[in-house]
Amino acid sequence: MSPVSKTRLLQELHQAVPRQIILDSAEAMRPFECDGLSVYRKLPLLVALPEDTGQVREILKVCNHLGVPVVTRGAGTGLSGGALPIEQGLLLVLTKLNRILHIDPLNRTARVQAGVRNLAISEAVAAHGLYYAPDPSSQIACSIGGNVAENAGGVHCLKYGLTVHNVMEVSMLTIEGEELLLGGAALDSPGYDLLALANGSEGMLGVITEVLVRLLPLPETAQVVLAGFASVDAAAATVSAIIAAGIVPAGLEMMDRLSVEAVEAFNSPGYPRDAEAVLLCELDGGEAEVAEQMARVQKILEAQQATSVSVSTSEADRLRLWQGRKNAFPAVSRIRPDYYCMDGTIPRRELPRVLAQISAASQRYGLPVANVFHAGDGNLHPLILYDANQEGDLDQAEKLGAEILTMCIEAGGTVTGEHGVGMEKLDSMCEQFTAAELKQFHALKEAFDPVGLLNPGKAIPTLHRCAELGAMHVHKGKLPFPDLPRF
Amino acid sequence: MSPVSKTRLLQELHQAVPRQIILDSAEAMRPFECDGLSVYRKLPLLVALPEDTGQVREILKVCNHLGVPVVTRGAGTGLSGGALPIEQGLLLVLTKLNRILHIDPLNRTARVQAGVRNLAISEAVAAHGLYYAPDPSSQIACSIGGNVAENAGGVHCLKYGLTVHNVMEVSMLTIEGEELLLGGAALDSPGYDLLALANGSEGMLGVITEVLVRLLPLPETAQVVLAGFASVDAAAATVSAIIAAGIVPAGLEMMDRLSVEAVEAFNSPGYPRDAEAVLLCELDGGEAEVAEQMARVQKILEAQQATSVSVSTSEADRLRLWQGRKNAFPAVSRIRPDYYCMDGTIPRRELPRVLAQISAASQRYGLPVANVFHAGDGNLHPLILYDANQEGDLDQAEKLGAEILTMCIEAGGTVTGEHGVGMEKLDSMCEQFTAAELKQFHALKEAFDPVGLLNPGKAIPTLHRCAELGAMHVHKGKLPFPDLPRF
Numbered sequence: 001m002s003p004v005s006k007t008r009l010l011q012e013l014h015q016a017v018p019r020q021i022i023l024d025s026a027e028a029m030r031p032f033e034c035d036g037l038s039v040y041r042k043l044p045l046l047v048a049l050p051e052d053t054g055q056v057r058e059i060l061k062v063c064n065h066l067g068v069p070v071v072t073r074g075a076g077t078g079l080s081g082g083a084l085p086i087e088q089g090l091l092l093v094l095t096k097l098n099r100i101l102h103i104d105p106l107n108r109t110a111r112v113q114a115g116v117r118n119l120a121i122s123e124a125v126a127a128h129g130l131y132y133a134p135d136p137s138s139q140i141a142c143s144i145g146g147n148v149a150e151n152a153g154g155v156h157c158l159k160y161g162l163t164v165h166n167v168m169e170v171s172m173l174t175i176e177g178e179e180l181l182l183g184g185a186a187l188d189s190p191g192y193d194l195l196a197l198a199n200g201s202e203g204m205l206g207v208i209t210e211v212l213v214r215l216l217p218l219p220e221t222a223q224v225v226l227a228g229f230a231s232v233d234a235a236a237a238t239v240s241a242i243i244a245a246g247i248v249p250a251g252l253e254m255m256d257r258l259s260v261e262a263v264e265a266f267n268s269p270g271y272p273r274d275a276e277a278v279l280l281c282e283l284d285g286g287e288a289e290v291a292e293q294m295a296r297v298q299k300i301l302e303a304q305q306a307t308s309v310s311v312s313t314s315e316a317d318r319l320r321l322w323q324g325r326k327n328a329f330p331a332v333s334r335i336r337p338d339y340y341c342m343d344g345t346i347p348r349r350e351l352p353r354v355l356a357q358i359s360a361a362s363q364r365y366g367l368p369v370a371n372v373f374h375a376g377d378g379n380l381h382p383l384i385l386y387d388a389n390q391e392g393d394l395d396q397a398e399k400l401g402a403e404i405l406t407m408c409i410e411a412g413g414t415v416t417g418e419h420g421v422g423m424e425k426l427d428s429m430c431e432q433f434t435a436a437e438l439k440q441f442h443a444l445k446e447a448f449d450p451v452g453l454l455n456p457g458k459a460i461p462t463l464h465r466c467a468e469l470g471a472m473h474v475h476k477g478k479l480p481f482p483d484l485p486r487f
Numbered sequence: 488m489s490p491v492s493k494t495r496l497l498q499e500l501h502q503a504v505p506r507q508i509i510l511d512s513a514e515a516m517r518p519f520e521c522d523g524l525s526v527y528r529k530l531p532l533l534v535a536l537p538e539d540t541g542q543v544r545e546i547l548k549v550c551n552h553l554g555v556p557v558v559t560r561g562a563g564t565g566l567s568g569g570a571l572p573i574e575q576g577l578l579l580v581l582t583k584l585n586r587i588l589h590i591d592p593l594n595r596t597a598r599v600q601a602g603v604r605n606l607a608i609s610e611a612v613a614a615h616g617l618y619y620a621p622d623p624s625s626q627i628a629c630s631i632g633g634n635v636a637e638n639a640g641g642v643h644c645l646k647y648g649l650t651v652h653n654v655m656e657v658s659m660l661t662i663e664g665e666e667l668l669l670g671g672a673a674l675d676s677p678g679y680d681l682l683a684l685a686n687g688s689e690g691m692l693g694v695i696t697e698v699l700v701r702l703l704p705l706p707e708t709a710q711v712v713l714a715g716f717a718s719v720d721a722a723a724a725t726v727s728a729i730i731a732a733g734i735v736p737a738g739l740e741m742m743d744r745l746s747v748e749a750v751e752a753f754n755s756p757g758y759p760r761d762a763e764a765v766l767l768c769e770l771d772g773g774e775a776e777v778a779e780q781m782a783r784v785q786k787i788l789e790a791q792q793a794t795s796v797s798v799s800t801s802e803a804d805r806l807r808l809w810q811g812r813k814n815a816f817p818a819v820s821r822i823r824p825d826y827y828c829m830d831g832t833i834p835r836r837e838l839p840r841v842l843a844q845i846s847a848a849s850q851r852y853g854l855p856v857a858n859v860f861h862a863g864d865g866n867l868h869p870l871i872l873y874d875a876n877q878e879g880d881l882d883q884a885e886k887l888g889a890e891i892l893t894m895c896i897e898a899g900g901t902v903t904g905e906h907g908v909g910m911e912k913l914d915s916m917c918e919q920f921t922a923a924e925l926k927q928f929h930a931l932k933e934a935f936d937p938v939g940l941l942n943p944g945k946a947i948p949t950l951h952r953c954a955e956l957g958a959m960h961v962h963k964g965k966l967p968f969p970d971l972p973r974f
Contacts, residue, residue: 105731106727106731106835106836107834107835107836108730108731151675151680153674153675157674162674162675164680164683165652174923174927178923179923180921180923180924180927181921181924184899184900184901185834185899185900186832186833186834186864186865186866186899186900186901186904187640187644187649187832187864187865187866187904188638188640188649188687188832188901188903188904188905189901190687190901190902190903190907190908190912190916190919190946191687191908191916191920191924191928191946191947192684192687192688192691192692192928192931192932192947193638193651193680193683193684193686193687194927194928194931196651196680196683196684197679197680197683197684199680200675200677200678200679200680201679204679205679216733217731217732217733219733220733240593243595244592244593244595244704245704246703246704246706246707285776286776286779286780287779288775288776288778288779289772289773289775289776289779291775292773292774292775292776293773345673345674345675346673347594347672347673348593348594349593349594377673377674378673378674379673379674379675412671412672412673413671413672413673414671414673414675414676414677415677416675416677417673417674417675418675420677421677421678425677429677429678432677433678434667434668436661436665436666436667437667437668437678440661440667440681440934440935441678441679441681443934443935444679444681444931444934444935445679446934447927447930447931447933447934448927448930448931459677459678460678460679
């Protein structure tokens with residue numbers, strides 16, 4: 001099908017939906033030219049800002065009829081370019097679908113429109129002593145629809161799971177404008193698990209319009225401990241020891257020396273500057289439970305020779321201890337003006353080895369890498385620091401990033417923990433999956449979107465692209481050094 | 488394609504795999520003619536008992552080449568007829584794939600072949616202080632591959648989740664014999680969530696050959712409380728109150744008067760005979776945590792006017808209190824020789840209303856219904872008691888069963904909690920899903936199995952079948968009595 005003219009598309013849209021929800025000037029569309037991965041920018045043919053599900057359906061019907069690609073966007077905080085517009089396509093922005101439709105405190109659920117902000121849910125249900133657990137760093141801005149599309153995580157996902165574990169039902173419109181209700185209020189739903197499929201589908205299968213989220217009771221209490229270590233290995237061993245003891249912290253975060261230096265220079269949260277790595281371990285629950293577990297964690301810290309230990313003594317103190325971690329991303333900008341945030345995941349036991357590999361690669365490339373990450377679930381966020389104004393720096397940062405993702409795959413991990421594949425990690429997907437697996441992904445996409453109008457070119461690389469890269473598939477979990485001791 | 492002759496199939500299989508793994512006489516195949524839903528019986532063309540994944544692949548290649556349908560079977564304990572053979576098809580029995588391949592105590596995972604029994608996993612890892620949490624009643628016999636295919640639950644799934652929440656990676660062979668690795672050792676995996684899709688796919692998408700399961704540390708302690716109530720409503724209100732208090736019991740089970748009478752007659756576990764309903768609430772975790780939560784549960788029981796309360800004082804005592812619940816199914820056979828076990832799920836708040844509806848329908852049909860179920864997650868197991876030797880009794884039992892499932896759908900629930908759809912609930916699926924949703928299911932099946940050779944005719948009804956039943960779709964959650972008070 002040859003590309004449809006902007007005039008033709010505009011004409012049909014104006015007949016189907018109110019004129020003011022369509023933006024067509026470059027000026028009006030400019031704010032939507034990129035998402036959180038701002039190195040990629042593109043203006044779409046048109047931007048639509050529907051105000052209800054009916055308008056979304058009408059827009060999809062027009063696009064489907066004319067064969068116009070549709071890229072769906074929530075708040076645009078995504079970090080992998082999943083919401084990057086397509087020149088010949090429509091950008092469907094769902095931020096105006098921002099109504100909380102129903103709160104059911106007894107069943108502990110809330111039904112919300114896709115554009116509702118993550119944090120707005122917790123704020124709306126706080127009066128009932130409830131909250132929505134997944135808390136990506138962008139939670140003040142990111143939308144629940146985007147959270148589902150990326151299967152977002154956050155600091156608390158070690159204990160409370162990813163988005164997929166906290167969502168019960170999703171209303172999705174197909175490209176034909178048909179509504180599918182995926183999942184349901186019950187623990188399990190018959191038929192294939194389309195609900196899980198929607199989570200992490202990156203706008204490729206349908207347009208998410210409503211979400212029924214599971215709410216949790218606010219924990220009675222929460223306490224955090226900050227511990228410093230003389231080596232990254234000692235901190236990583238402590239992560240394993242805590243988990244092995246059967247403790248499931250609400251959060252278990254690690255930062256390396258470079259990140260600590262950056263946050264201390266930024267807002268002095270009082271982190272130990274002499275430590276090679278620090279751990280933040282938060283426990284939540286009933287008073288007795290938290291006290292018991294904190295005592296056990298402190299014993300483990302002692303046994304693992306932590307060089308410093310501070311336990312929060314009040315809620316204000318707890319928030320202070322989190323300050324450093326929460327500001328780590330902006331803080332590293334003091335070292336170099338730009339950073340490239342990676343998002344690989346590895347089995348916990350591989351932490352020391354992979355961190356050592358990253359450190360070696362960082363020296364080889366001459367680019368500092370600050371590590372700030374969800375240690376408990378092995379989700380690394382190496383921040384590659386560079387200066388976009390330095391010729392070739394970005395290119396080098398991207399190459400180093402790709403190398404880090406290869407390390408993650410070789411260690412039995414994956415190329416994305418919570419940020420999605422988007423535009424960014426298409427090539428790494430060629431390494432992670434076999435041709436048969438990629439073929440299966442494409443067949444599945446086709447079962448939802450036969451013509452391929454939804455977010456084309458994202459998330460799953462074509463076999464052609466992978467072939468051009470060469471036979472790059474790395475067998476999952478193949479360890480380059482199988483004889484190294486594990487711990 | 489016209490059906491392939493048994494001779495032709497046998498010939499090709501004998502060339503591909505050892506002769507002794509193929510059964511072809513009616514006598515040898517007889518034990519495989521049904522699964523746990525024994526009212527349906529059929530002999531397949533042939534039975535194959537492969538001993539390794541290579542043989543499974545060869546068998547699939549032959550069947551795919553000849554266009555022979557394949558029904559995969561684990562231990563055959565399924566309750567919905569999902570492993571019922573097809574006359575013109577091959578029955579692929581995976582019980583000989585029974586090796587535990589690798590135990591990783593540090594990452595708390597085990598890699599096992601599909602035919603490994605559920606309980607055998609926990610036994611094998613017990614020495615490391617670990618166990619595999621999902622515990623369907625059939626756990627002594629049922630296989631992990633079947634657990635994945637049915638997304639099995641059990642008493643502990645309220646706290647520890649269904650099979651899908653406890654499985655990290657699945658190796659699946661497509662009908663073409665290609666291997667797909669679904670999921671991975673990391674918390675999340677990029678690409679569409681094929682792992683979740685495999686869970687509950689009822690043998691329709693591929694053949695599961697290996698599973699990487701998540702293990703949990705054995706809880707330090709566990710304690711159970713048994714409480715009697717003067718009404719089903721009071722017991723149901725107590726379930727809601729416990730959950731509303733933010734307590735997540737390891738198990739929260741309910742039995743009605745008829746079930747209590749049956750188990751007391753069977754093995755006298757000491758349940759209160761004067762109660763209209765009893766609750767069993769188990770708490771597990773650290774000593775302090777369990778003590779604190781048990782005190783809170785006891786306060787709730789008091790506030791909800793429980794007529795009797797017994798708390799286990801030792802491990803032996805705890806097991807005694809569970810005796811009644813665990814033997815409820817065999818025990819009800821004393822009332823009538825046969826029972827038909829239903830498996831609907833409803834939102835917790837609907838328990839009193841739906842139980843009252845079931846009771847009214849039971850009287851209308853003149854068939855007793857004993858209720859024994861996972862109250863915490865709203866998963867009902869009404870046991871319809873009948874006598875197969877009474878002309879028309881089974882027919883009436885099936886009609887009553889279908890009515891009960893309709894009640895579940897109308898209450899916003901589903902037609903199956905943990906037993907799957909199989910042969911049994913095809914018609915109820917027509918009520919639960921719209922034509923668009925069923926069409927999507929079929930498209931998805933086709934993306935894996937284009938010719939439709941894997942377990943044809945199960946799990947998802949054809950649109951034709953639904954049309955013949957009439958326009959039966961009940962909008963999810965449409966309440967027939969929207970004005971009744973909820974609690």
